[in-house]
Amino acid sequence: MIDLLLTRYNYYATMLLLGIGLYMLIESENLVKKVIGMNIFQTGIFLFFISLAYVDGASAPIVGKDVEAGAHVSPLPHVLILTAIVVGVALTAVALALIIRIYAEYGTLNESTIEELNHD
């Protein structure tokens, strides 16, 4: 059990971050906090991928002419996560623009108040 914790700690941290992000997405009344929760969820997934790519004793993926086996960290998850971070910020920007529009329409950022206003 302790051995499991000591060798796979990043994965457990990922699960906890996913849980925190999901709780914020479901439970927060404020719309901006929901967007923050979505971002925490996304960075949890990034931690999972980058931990998968890590090799003990290797260095960053800057290669030269000759490359020995196992001397570098795998670059493929890095590329995926770079794309995912940039797409995440695009998502956040559009979500915040929508929130500004919702505020201009309803006058509040409280989720339950907006639901009530919508129902009449």
Add this chain to the structure above:
Amino acid sequence: MSATMIEGVLLAFVLGCALGAAVLKDVLASVIAFAAYSLGVSVIWVVLHAPDVGLTEAAVGAGIMTILFLLALSNTVRPSHDQFFESIRLRTVLGVGAFVVVMAATVPALPEIGSSAPVSTGEVTTYYLEHAYKETQVKNAVTAVLAAYRGFDTLGEAVVVFAAGAVALGVLRREVFA
């Protein structure tokens, strides 16, 4: 890989900031906690030997995203509250906790962090690492994969950024970026 001290401290800091963003009632405090969280996560990327990802996370997460959040807050409202902490609903905590427990049950099947698994030392990875300099004449393997080997995905990503700007223009009913 055995857990080192610096990794443990960083993960504790990151989890603490995320918890702070979740339980603090004031939105501005939540945004600041998220900025600190993003900074901690970018240091974790550097410790895990991912400098490109660390640069991007620091610039984008702790920089641009925080500014966008603060601008959105200044253009809407920062609701004032009496309480300092959110009220935690037990029902949602139990539901999310069940989700976390089910996901954590799959962790023993994953390889140890740092061991040579097929993901990190398989065929595709060794091909890219060995042939990146010969075929694309750049030394940064991440840039080689991003702009040469998988350039089509990068085109999609750049167009997504462009589309986000265009969609934000449409949502906010403006014609120019000013």
Add this chain to the structure above:
Amino acid sequence: MSADSDQGRERQESPGLYVESTVIMTTVRVIAPFVLTFGLFIMFHGADTPGGGFQGGVVAGAVVMMLAFAYGIDTTRDWADARLVALLGALGVLTFVAIGLGSIALGGVFLEYPLYPIKKASKYGMELVELGIGAIVASIAVGLFFLLAAGFGHAMDEPEGDES
């Protein structure tokens, strides 16, 4: 209950958004050129060291944000021509797509650098693509900053009816 704006209302800046501070103005005036140089450095050196288009573009876009913090958003908005920002973004996309489709026109597949008739085509082609990506990201970062600071407003010339 909707906070409806009348047609043709002027763009209003939220009260209290700009606070004049000598410390911020002096600091920004000193370090802004260095930050811009650093952003361009990261963009250009993405081929051999960690970096690249996205990171450099964000840092270069952050220079305009720093200027807006120091001198006020309205002043910086008038100084930074809106059409120039949009033009930079469009040029970035066009650069990337042109380099990609150009190799199809030369008889190969998408984004096949060695077909271009310059020496070390792969390295220079990738540098140009990274510059294009940096231009897109910088212009969209600046554009989103000004857009979200301006908030919601009706399109300029249309008379708008009631929102329901």
